[in-house]
Amino acid sequence: MRNMTLSAPRRAPTRTDRLLAAAGGLVAGYVSLAVADLASFWARPEASPVTAVGGAVVDRTPAAVKEWAIRQFGESDKAVLQLGILLVLGVLAAAVGLLALRRRLLGSAAVGVFGLLGALAAVTRPDSDSALDAVPSLAGAAVGAALLYALTGILTRRAGTGPAAARADRRTFLVAAASAGLAATGAAAVARAVGSPVEENAAASRAALCLPRPASPAPPVPPGAQLRVPGISPFVTPNRDFYRVDTALVVPRVDAARWRLRIHGSGVREERTVTLPQLMSRRVVERDVTLACVSNEVGGPYVGNARWLGVSLADLLREAGVRPPSEGGPADQLVARSVDGMTIGTPVEQVMDGRDALLAFGMNGEPLPFTHGFPVRMVVPGLYGYVSACKWIASIELTTFAAYDAYWVPRGWAAQAPVKTESRIDTPRPLARVAPGAVAVAGVAWAQHRGIRRVEVRIDDGPWQEAELGAEDSRDTWRQWLHRWPAAPGRHTLTVRATDGTGATQPEERTGTMPNGAQGWHSVVVEVDDA
Numbered sequence: 001m002r003n004m005t006l007s008a009p010r011r012a013p014t015r016t017d018r019l020l021a022a023a024g025g026l027v028a029g030y031v032s033l034a035v036a037d038l039a040s041f042w043a044r045p046e047a048s049p050v051t052a053v054g055g056a057v058v059d060r061t062p063a064a065v066k067e068w069a070i071r072q073f074g075e076s077d078k079a080v081l082q083l084g085i086l087l088v089l090g091v092l093a094a095a096v097g098l099l100a101l102r103r104r105l106l107g108s109a110a111v112g113v114f115g116l117l118g119a120l121a122a123v124t125r126p127d128s129d130s131a132l133d134a135v136p137s138l139a140g141a142a143v144g145a146a147l148l149y150a151l152t153g154i155l156t157r158r159a160g161t162g163p164a165a166a167r168a169d170r171r172t173f174l175v176a177a178a179s180a181g182l183a184a185t186g187a188a189a190v191a192r193a194v195g196s197p198v199e200e201n202a203a204a205s206r207a208a209l210c211l212p213r214p215a216s217p218a219p220p221v222p223p224g225a226q227l228r229v230p231g232i233s234p235f236v237t238p239n240r241d242f243y244r245v246d247t248a249l250v251v252p253r254v255d256a257a258r259w260r261l262r263i264h265g266s267g268v269r270e271e272r273t274v275t276l277p278q279l280m281s282r283r284v285v286e287r288d289v290t291l292a293c294v295s296n297e298v299g300g301p302y303v304g305n306a307r308w309l310g311v312s313l314a315d316l317l318r319e320a321g322v323r324p325p326s327e328g329g330p331a332d333q334l335v336a337r338s339v340d341g342m343t344i345g346t347p348v349e350q351v352m353d354g355r356d357a358l359l360a361f362g363m364n365g366e367p368l369p370f371t372h373g374f375p376v377r378m379v380v381p382g383l384y385g386y387v388s389a390c391k392w393i394a395s396i397e398l399t400t401f402a403a404y405d406a407y408w409v410p411r412g413w414a415a416q417a418p419v420k421t422e423s424r425i426d427t428p429r430p431l432a433r434v435a436p437g438a439v440a441v442a443g444v445a446w447a448q449h450r451g452i453r454r455v456e457v458r459i460d461d462g463p464w465q466e467a468e469l470g471a472e473d474s475r476d477t478w479r480q481w482l483h484r485w486p487a488a489p490g491r492h493t494l495t496v497r498a499t500d501g502t503g504a505t506q507p508e509e510r511t512g513t514m515p516n517g518a519q520g521w522h523s524v525v526v527e528v529d530d531a
């Protein structure tokens with residue numbers, strides 16, 4: 001009201017104005033993110049605001065919600081999270097646009113606040129080691145705030161000069177908003193086409209990597225390990241089909257030439273740092289090991305078997321002066337830290353008890369894929385991945401379980417978690433319709449480091465019948481099994497259970513994945529057609 005005497009009267013915003021203002025907010029938000037993305041793309045993709053905020057959300061998500069998300073969305077959980085963040089940001093951006101229509105400066109200030117939050121998330125990520133990680137968010141917010149200010153200026157500058165002027169302003173607004181949006185999209189497209197120097201160095205270092213020959217090769221997989229049954233999980237899981245479970249919203253792309261592994265902590269005679277060539281010049285061993293995730297439900301997909309190439313972790317530790325607790329060593333926990341800040345705690349005793357605990361750089365004949373930990377990861381037979389299989393490993397610290405909780409422990413998961421004996425029916429699929437007569441019921445069973453001694457199958461409430469076992473490759477790998485079932489018409493429940501190398505049989509009772517792995521018999525219901 002006070003202004004009216006000083007300047008021409010301002011029209012009250014119409015519905016169209018509000019719609020345009022909200023659209024202006026969306027465009028400003030979009031351009032902010034595009035600018036931030038561009039800025040991070042050159043330096044560190046992990047510092048982009050959506051990734052940083054997403055990471056902060058992941059770390060703060062209660063375990064029960066995370067479990068639910070993994071169950072609902074499986075391996076697309078990350079895409080769903082990012083989509084969720086974008087949706088929330090979209091709503092906020094539209095609201096900020098509306099705010100700017102009434103108070104231009106306040107609207108821009110709100111964009112600035114989001115920028116600050118993004119910057120804060122970026123510099124407080126565990127993998128951030130530089131305040132420069134704030135730059136992408138701040139740069140994006142600065143551009144977005146200025147753009148919002150300019151756009152709403154066009155909408156609000158007219159003052160009672162009639163509908164023709166209002167129409168002209170709206171046209172100018174639309175042209176300006178569309179140009180800004182297109183320019184940002186174009187710049188992003190050009191950047192992607194040119195490629196990120198960070199990613200290119202990493203990709204080049206992987207392409208140039210020549211895997212050494214193992215001094216201790218894995219024995220050939222016995223021919224009988226792979227049963228000829230359509231629908232069974234192949235004995236060796238190809239890399240492209242290997243499950244992936246991690247918290248990384250952006251797959252870390254480490255340049256192998258710059259990679260270092262630091263070994264330090266209690267009981268280490270003198271701290272050591274090794275490079276990849278140093279690691280590869282050690283005695284190279286090759287082993288088949290089945291990896292399993294603690295989040296795998298009974299019958300679930302998060303298990304795979306690969307041929308790993310690497311070096312003995314125990315040997316490296318011994319050289320550094322480390323002794324296991326049973327020999328009086330002070331450290332009972334080895335904490336592996338990854339380049340993205342994950343921490344994974346593994347019992348020193350198991351790593352050094354003679355099993356093939358590896359620092360691996362090869363997977364099924366090629367350098368580790370980026371998604372599986374390039375350039376180096378840990379693999380320890382018999383322990384779930386979250387307590388053993390650190391990908392993109394950067395350091396190893398010797399400490400104690402009493403002194404330090406690794407990432408998943410405060411989130412409700414057990415500090416120590418040997419793999420439980422499990423078996424899974426791969427074929428027939430749940431609710432499959434099959435013809436009566438001979439039906440191959442088959443799948444895999446695993447009890448890493450104890451081995452699988454027996455698998456039994458039960459049809460409905462009938463007696464347990466011993467299944468045919470595929471040849472054992474090693475006790476660290478899963479085993480295929482097959483039961484030839486003379487299927488009679490009707491609906492039937494097939495159930496499987498395994499007995500491990502110690503003679504222990506899988507218990508019937510189902511337990512959930514939390515806190516140390518699901519257990520129970522896997523069942524599948526199938527429909528057998530009438531003859």
Ligand SMILES: Nc1nc2c(c(=O)[nH]1)N[C@H]1C(S)=C(S)[C@@H](COP(=O)(O)O)O[C@H]1N2
Binds near residue numbers: 292
């Ligand atoms: N850096 C890092 N390493 C990690 C994880 C992770 O989130 N970050 N997840 C662990 C978990 S829970 C599992 S089950 C295995 C999975 O390895 P994969 O993705 O190669 O199958 O990696 C482990 N190593």
Ligand SMILES: [Mo]
Binds near residue numbers: 293294384385386
């Ligand atoms: Mo896992």
